[in-house]
Amino acid sequence: MALVKYKLKKNDPVIVKVGKDKGKKSKILKVDKKNAKLFLEDVNVVKRHTKPNPMDPDGGIHEKEMPIDISNAMYYCKKCDSGVRLGVKVLGSGQKQRFCKSCGEIVDKD
Numbered sequence: 439m440a441l442v443k444y445k446l447k448k449n450d451p452v453i454v455k456v457g458k459d460k461g462k463k464s465k466i467l468k469v470d471k472k473n474a475k476l477f478l479e480d481v482n483v484v485k486r487h488t489k490p491n492p493m494d495p496d497g498g499i500h501e502k503e504m505p506i507d508i509s510n511a512m513y514y515c516k517k518c519d520s521g522v523r524l525g526v527k528v529l530g531s532g533q534k535q536r537f538c539k540s541c542g543e544i545v546d547k548d
Contacts, residue, residue, distance in 0.1 A: 442471070444471060444474075444508060445513070445526065446466060446476065446524075447466065447469065448466050450545075451464075451513070451516070452466060452512060452513055452514055452521075453520070453521040454478070454481055454506070454510060455521060457506065457510055459481045459482060462480075463514055464478040464479050464480060465478065465479045467503065473505070474508045474509070475505035475506065475507060476511055477505050478506065478511065481503065482504045482505070482506050483501050483504075484501070484502055485500070485501055486499070486502050488500060513538070513545070515538045515540065515543060517538070517543045518541050520540075522538045522540045524539065
């Protein structure tokens with residue numbers, strides 16, 4: 439199975455489009471390309487009950503971010519103030535640049 443290329447990257451601002459956290463704006467912590475999942479900051483947080491163990495002598499209830507499917511989030515464009523699709527332009531030097539398909543704003547400002 440070949441890996442699919444996604445336009446979303448780590449630290450991109452996104453908005454959740456589906457699920458219990460619908461409408462939340464967040465930042466991407468990690469992209470799992472193999473399973474097409476995103477780990478977002480403060481989105482899809484679950485509680486895990488852990489027994490005491492050598493690494494955590496007290497045990498207790500810990501909150502943890504779980505992944506959401508990559509199709510359930512969209513890039514958040516501040517200029518458009520909404521979730522947008524991204525396109526890729528190839529510059530004359532062969533360098534690629536991502537841009538907002540709604541307003542044309544360039545996303546990668548390197």
